[in-house]
Amino acid sequence: MGISLLVNIVSGINLSVLVVLINLPFVVIAYTQISKKFAFKTLIAISLLAIMLAVVEFPIITSDKLLIAVFGGFFLGAGIGLSIRGGSVIDGTEVLAIYSSRKTTLTVGDVILVLNLFIFSTAAYIINMETALYAILTYLVASKTVDFVVHGIEEYTSVMIVSNKSDEIKDAIVNKMGRGVTLLKGESGYGKKGHRANDVDVIYSVVTRLELQRLKTEIAKIDEEAFVVENSVNDIKGGMIKKRSFQE
Secondary structure (H helix, E strand, C coil): CHHHHHHHHHHCCCHHHHHHHHHHHHHHHHHHHCCHHHHHHHHHHHHHHHHHHHHCCCCCCCCCHHHHHHHHHHHHHHHHHHHHHCCCCCCHHHHHHHHHHHHCCCCHHHHHHHHHHHHHHHHHHHCCHHHHHHHHHHHHHHHHHHHHHHHCCCCEEEEEEECCCHHHHHHHHHHHCCCCEEEEEEECCEECCEECCCEEEEEEEEEEHHHHHHHHHHHHHHCCCCEEEEEECCCCCCCCCCCCCCCC
16 A cells, blocks of 8 residues: 555556555465455455445545544554455555565564565655654554454453462362363472472463453452462463353
């Protein structure tokens, strides 16, 4: 999309036409390297974007560049996030990033960042530095919005708990919070009390970000010295994801 805007400024060719033409090679890459279904959905999404640009008259709500950058980034990120959740993308940059990440050690985010740096640098040269800086702000807001839409407010966090009162903590997680647990058989090593050789049950559970503080509170009620490790979870499936409902 950024390349299409730059070419439109330089050449004057209709933006809707450029959106389809410039993204078409990336759709071909998606078809041959990722999946046919993904490529088909992406082609539909890009085509609909081009049609909307050609048909819909967008009113000028504000001329404040800061408001345009922030709210433009928000709605842009929401659109990208919803399309990703539907199994497609609306920009060839994401397609190239997914393909490159499979062929190199770079992540999708790394590739997108490099591509956008090139686009922003070109924009600074062709247009002006101020516009490029506002474009960077739009990109930052959009990326945060994409994360929120894709992962949702219920972002999951995995928790490992080491405690001598593991049975009580397990019961609290299962019966009070309605979450599933997995018990890992472990052996104590070295801690603040020195070397210990007794066996211990390590509790592994996955909760949402909103439930994390409640989990910590429940653990503290039972064992204030429990060793707790938290990790963000990018993706999760299977198991007991949804909260267990209790009958009164």
